[in-house]
Amino acid sequence: MEPLAERLRPRTLDEVLGQPHLTGERGLLRRMLEAKRLASMVLFGPPGTGKTTLAHLLAEGAGKPFLRLSAVEAGLKEVRQAVERARQEGGLVLFLDEIHRFNKAQQDALLPHLESGLLTLIGATAENPAFLLTPALRSRLRLFPLRPLSQEDLLALLRRALEDPRGLPGVAYEEEALRLLAQAAEGDARFALNTLELAAAFGKVDLKSVREALGAERLGMDREGDRFYDLVSALHKSLRGSHVDAALYYLARLLEGGADPRYLARRLIRVALEDVGLADPLALRLSVAAKEAYEALGSPEGELALVEAAVYLALAPKSNSLYQAWKRAEEAAKAHPEAPVPLNLRNAPTALARALGHGEGYAYYHEDKEGSFAQRYLPEGLEGLTLYEATGEGFEERVRERLKALRGQFQSARPPKGG
Structure with a gap:
């Protein structure tokens, strides 16, 4: 078959x-x-x-x-x-x-x-x-x-396999076992399905059969039996906590245990965005470069690029200001989804749009800086909205000073009357 x-x-x-x-x-x-x-x-x-x-x-x-x-x-x-x-x-x-x-x-x-x-x-x-x-x-x-399949995509695929007449109809299963398999498959549909078929050979797709079908290389990563995602979590938190030695140890555990270096490279990029941010803007560039270097060299030579990125991220100043600002921005967008864009900022490609006042009074920054600071940017009722706050970590100290100066200019400028 x-x-x-x-x-x-x-x-x-x-x-x-x-x-x-x-x-x-x-x-x-x-x-x-x-x-x-x-x-x-x-x-x-x-x-x-x-x-x-x-x-x-x-x-x-x-x-x-x-x-x-x-x-x-x-x-x-x-x-x-x-x-x-x-x-x-x-x-x-x-x-x-x-x-x-x-x-x-x-x-x-x-x-x-x-x-x-x-x-x-x-x-x-x-x-x-x-x-x-x-x-x-x-x-x-x-x-x-092509992108790795998400865990939700893999769950849908596994459920389809247990219902489709071409698959394994009638095989009993536990939802928790499917979730474990979807997590361990790391975006690989072929691996997920073939492992599901092996687990089904034990008579029932439950946690025990899935663990046996997965084997140590996907679940344990080593003889101690620690879960893959426990190690990934430990790596991420060690990088966030600036503990370079712990970060290197968990990275080595993952690579020695057979983790996909490309997955780890993506995790490093996430740390650069979520936990370093503008405290050190070079962190993102170095992390992306490490992923590209690994793709060019492969294993084992390319793994040193991941090591370099991990050490840099652990030692870098930390800030989650971008992450927090984006969460607040999403909340504001959901709370005010229909707030009208100020007339001066609206697009005016047609005569009708211009007749309706679109673009009227817009001050072009490079020609009228004072007017640019005086005009309205946020919708009416949201003028005092503050989403981004820079920390004093690393480069963000300079960002904070610049932000303070810009907000001072906006507050001191007189807003125009009308649109």
Whole structure:
């Protein structure tokens, strides 16, 4: 029998989970299918996010023959055979898995056939195509990023698997066990489904069977049996608390235990945004650079980039002022969703809009600084709204002084009468 992940492969774009930016109502892939104009592309993202599934659906929707090759095994001979078949059948969708493994000569062999339209190439890779594909090939391809599935997406998928006749209908399960599996799968739908199938072999999908199916590498990370997310939490809190040695210890535990370095890189970026913020604006740049460096080098060399980012984040001054300001901004937007934009700030693209006073009295900062400070920015009734407060940590000390001066200018300027 085929593995569960294969049996449950989506049959339509509507069944694809986790990629609404591509498959949703305004998603580019959906619009391609509706127009029946399939372009050559690369689908790139973590394992188990639907790259192969989307390639099948796109070829089927375009009504073209489909050929799947793996760049791990295929070479120039297989490319020539694909071209010959495309000539015989009047075109072909070539799905090339692990496309980043093709060398320059192999990539160049595809170019004339993409240019002529004989081949429509759909490449798939878990790596960053910007680093691993030649500029000539990249210029002929659309690049579509796929995202890891959220825990809610994975939960929906697991429930579908236990209800769909193609899956495991009738198997008893515990909701808590599904949540544990969705968490441990880390966005990988294939892993989640195949682990679910293994857990179901124990007779019931409960916490015990899921833990046994997952194995130590996903749950324990080491012989002590500590949970993966306990270690991630400890890493994050050690970075937030500026304990560099603890942060390095938990990072090492995670990497040694088999955690996905890309996931850890994303966590470091989150720390830079949520806990360092404007106290050290370079923290975000360094964290993003560490992720890109890992993607370029891979393991183990690229892991040192994560180490550098972790040490920097632990030692950096801390501020959650951006995080708190955004929470307050969201609350204000929910509390006042219809507050009218002041007339002077409104767009005025038409004569009618201008006749209604849109844009009237707007003071352009670069030409009229005093007038700019005097005009209204917030809707009526929200003039005193204060969302962002800078701390005295690191660079935010300078931000605080600048903020104090700006708010002083707004308060001392006389607001204009009317709009």
